[in-house]
Amino acid sequence: MITRIAFIGFGVVGQGLAEILLEQKTDLKNQFGFEFEVVAIADKMKGSVYAENGLDVQKLLDLVKSTGKIEDYPEGIKGWDSIQTITETNANLIVEVSWTDINTGEPAISHIKTAIGCHKHIVMTNKGPIALAARELLSMAKTNGVEIRFEGTVLSGTPALNLGVNNLASSKITKIAGIVNGTTNYILTEMEKGLTYEVALKQAQDLGYAEADPTADVEGYDALGKIVILTNVVMGGNITKDQVPCQGITKITYQDIKEANKEGKRWKLIAGAELKEDGFVDAYVRPEKIPLDHPLAAVSGPINALTYTTKYLGDVTIVGPGAGREATGYALLTDILDIHRKVSR
Amino acid sequence: MITRIAFIGFGVVGQGLAEILLEQKTDLKNQFGFEFEVVAIADKMKGSVYAENGLDVQKLLDLVKSTGKIEDYPEGIKGWDSIQTITETNANLIVEVSWTDINTGEPAISHIKTAIGCHKHIVMTNKGPIALAARELLSMAKTNGVEIRFEGTVLSGTPALNLGVNNLASSKITKIAGIVNGTTNYILTEMEKGLTYEVALKQAQDLGYAEADPTADVEGYDALGKIVILTNVVMGGNITKDQVPCQGITKITYQDIKEANKEGKRWKLIAGAELKEDGFVDAYVRPEKIPLDHPLAAVSGPINALTYTTKYLGDVTIVGPGAGREATGYALLTDILDIHRKVSR
Numbered sequence: 001m002i003t004r005i006a007f008i009g010f011g012v013v014g015q016g017l018a019e020i021l022l023e024q025k026t027d028l029k030n031q032f033g034f035e036f037e038v039v040a041i042a043d044k045m046k047g048s049v050y051a052e053n054g055l056d057v058q059k060l061l062d063l064v065k066s067t068g069k070i071e072d073y074p075e076g077i078k079g080w081d082s083i084q085t086i087t088e089t090n091a092n093l094i095v096e097v098s099w100t101d102i103n104t105g106e107p108a109i110s111h112i113k114t115a116i117g118c119h120k121h122i123v124m125t126n127k128g129p130i131a132l133a134a135r136e137l138l139s140m141a142k143t144n145g146v147e148i149r150f151e152g153t154v155l156s157g158t159p160a161l162n163l164g165v166n167n168l169a170s171s172k173i174t175k176i177a178g179i180v181n182g183t184t185n186y187i188l189t190e191m192e193k194g195l196t197y198e199v200a201l202k203q204a205q206d207l208g209y210a211e212a213d214p215t216a217d218v219e220g221y222d223a224l225g226k227i228v229i230l231t232n233v234v235m236g237g238n239i240t241k242d243q244v245p246c247q248g249i250t251k252i253t254y255q256d257i258k259e260a261n262k263e264g265k266r267w268k269l270i271a272g273a274e275l276k277e278d279g280f281v282d283a284y285v286r287p288e289k290i291p292l293d294h295p296l297a298a299v300s301g302p303i304n305a306l307t308y309t310t311k312y313l314g315d316v317t318i319v320g321p322g323a324g325r326e327a328t329g330y331a332l333l334t335d336i337l338d339i340h341r342k343v344s345r
Numbered sequence: 346m347i348t349r350i351a352f353i354g355f356g357v358v359g360q361g362l363a364e365i366l367l368e369q370k371t372d373l374k375n376q377f378g379f380e381f382e383v384v385a386i387a388d389k390m391k392g393s394v395y396a397e398n399g400l401d402v403q404k405l406l407d408l409v410k411s412t413g414k415i416e417d418y419p420e421g422i423k424g425w426d427s428i429q430t431i432t433e434t435n436a437n438l439i440v441e442v443s444w445t446d447i448n449t450g451e452p453a454i455s456h457i458k459t460a461i462g463c464h465k466h467i468v469m470t471n472k473g474p475i476a477l478a479a480r481e482l483l484s485m486a487k488t489n490g491v492e493i494r495f496e497g498t499v500l501s502g503t504p505a506l507n508l509g510v511n512n513l514a515s516s517k518i519t520k521i522a523g524i525v526n527g528t529t530n531y532i533l534t535e536m537e538k539g540l541t542y543e544v545a546l547k548q549a550q551d552l553g554y555a556e557a558d559p560t561a562d563v564e565g566y567d568a569l570g571k572i573v574i575l576t577n578v579v580m581g582g583n584i585t586k587d588q589v590p591c592q593g594i595t596k597i598t599y600q601d602i603k604e605a606n607k608e609g610k611r612w613k614l615i616a617g618a619e620l621k622e623d624g625f626v627d628a629y630v631r632p633e634k635i636p637l638d639h640p641l642a643a644v645s646g647p648i649n650a651l652t653y654t655t656k657y658l659g660d661v662t663i664v665g666p667g668a669g670r671e672a673t674g675y676a677l678l679t680d681i682l683d684i685h686r687k688v689s690r
Contacts, residue, residue: 020657024515027515028515031514031515032514032515157516157657157658158658158661159508159512159513159661162512163504163508163512163663167504167507167508167512167679168504169376169377169682170369170372170373170376170377170675170678170679170682171502171675292643293643293645294643295640295643295644295650295664297643298637298638298639298640298642298643299640300638305640311671312365312502312671312672312674312675312678313502313503313665313666313671313672313675314665314666314672315664315665316503316504316663316664316665316666317662317663317664317665318508318661318662318663318664319640319660319661319662319663319664320658320659320660320661320662321658321659321661326656326657326658327657327658327659329657330515330516330657330658333515333657334512334515337514337515
């Protein structure tokens with residue numbers, strides 16, 4: 001069976017996936033029996049195109065680079081919006097990579113519900129819908145026989161979510177503690193070298209790690225969305241972000257950092273979740289002093305990491321990239337292959 | 346379908362698995378739809394027993410603790426050897442946990458071939474057969490529709506092998522570098538605190554990390570078996586251990602360690618494999634000076650870790666236990682569940 005893919009959104013991450021799909025087309029067929037066509041793309045800014053027998057992905061990538069407009073593609077049906085692209089095309093798998101709104105989850109939540117309604121599988125890297133409505137969406141999907149995957153919502157392509165959900169599924173996870181935001185980790189690492197918070201932040205902005213408005217990173221809101229996902233998806237919790245105490249790194253001074261070093265420790269912004277004796281899970285985002293011999297202490301710069309504390313294995317830590325065009329594109333590829341493995345049997 | 350399990354060998358690791366299976370019986374059924382009976386155990390020293398409707402696992406664990414003899418079990422057929430237990434019982438899954446012979450792979454290789462011959466799935470933690478004959482065994486298994494899993498052969502229950510084989514399967518792995526032997530890592534960590542090699546080794550022996558004859562660990566032979574497995578199973582190589590240059594830690598002095606620290610580095614015994622431009626994989630075991638900001642440098646004591654260098658994600662590192670009754674028992678459980686997922690669809 002050929003997987004027919006529709007992209008909803010075609011920004012950096014979508015293009016990252018498209019490039020990997022092109023590069024690996026032969027290998028994916030030989031190694032996993034995975035064959036695909038990209039049949040549609042709908043992007044709010046770049047326009048849309050649909051061709052039931054498949055589009056020329058290289059041509060689309062070139063177009064985006066040269067004119068920025070998908071609608072310049074020489075063939076196919078133009079002008080369909082994202083909902084129409086989900087419902088009316090012959091795609092059987094939706095790559096949801098529209099923009100992230102962590103407060104409403106829209107328009108992604110509508111895209112996902114629409115796709116579930118017409119029995120199309122979904123992969124995404126968009127934190128919003130999963131942080132806000134994982135339980136509802138997963139249950140809707142199950143009822144409708146639809147697969148949803150979202151490895152890229154936490155640690156991008158580093159298979160941290162998969163590790164918790166699958167590989168450690170029967171290990172009895174009692175605690176999760178992670179460095180899940182690269183911007184703040186980069187700033188803290190630079191501050192340890194002697195920079196002030198302001199200079200380190202400026203440097204992160206210059207390098208493209210931090211947004212012009214860095215609030216979501218430095219106040220911990222990005223990490224907050226991720227720990228809500230981990231709590232609800234890996235630990236079976238049912239929490240919302242309003243229930244999670246959240247403190248960022250803006251109050252950490254060079255003095256704090258020097259003092260921690262004297263104690264053999266290092267400040268890290270930790271997103272954590274802990275199973276309590278009453279069966280509920282407490283989650284939090286806060287700076288913590290981590291002993292230098294803990295694997296999380298060694299995670300520097302924009303790298304992310306997650307430690308699962310388990311009954312049978314003690315601590316298992318995974319370290320890898322937390323962002324990036326290729327890394328996040330790769331997250332979508334693993335999700336697509338996982339669905340392929342599941343539905344093609 | 347109920348999985349009917351036969352244990353070939355019932356030492357520390359087998360008992361570790363048996364305890365986890367008992368503890369989790371209800372959860373495994375509810376969470377994964379996995380139901381099982383242990384129908385047979387054959388151990389060269391402890392004797393054997395078979396009951397087609399299932400044995401009382403708690404009673405067997407108690408017997409081993411009190412008399413050390415499985416044959417004291419009040420019911421069932423006694424006296425069958427391991428081959429007979431594989432061929433004649435109604436087990437459909439063999440837990441191969443007999444002793445490890447890294448030079449011949451026997452008797453485990455014969456157990457595995459026998460199980461494949463009678464179409465029974467196999468899980469194991471025994472490095473020997475996989476280090477010596479992975480390609481042959483996996484190909485035989487495939488031909489016969491049999492599943493083989495061996496997560497515990499590398500980093501025990503830490504899902505390091507699974508990470509490479511599954512989660513990173515399409516990430517284009519170009520290099521593997523790992524700390525895969527806990528004993529040598531413990532010794533190096535203690536030497537860094539000021540102990541001599543001899544004192545650190547003695548301490549490792551007292552703690553049960555090192556054998557009375559520590560050769561296999563300190564000369565790198567244990568790590569060698571593991572890197573051969575990783576090379577052949579994860580990187581598609583086809584090497585034998587004779588082709589791998591292998592150097593242990595016996596020549597590292599306190600002076601070497603101090604000098605490395607001055608350079609901002611730390612000695613680690615690294616098992617590595619690297620994809621060359623000609624498509625072949627070079628593997629090695631040797632002490633290397635690792636920069637302190639590399640995740641492997643922070644892995645101390647008996648903990649193990651593995652870094653995969655990939656095209657799409659850069660470095661992904663997993664850190665976790667490399668040995669232990671529960672951790673290795675858990676490796677077998679994940680293998681069993683993986684086979685259950687695959688064959689029960």
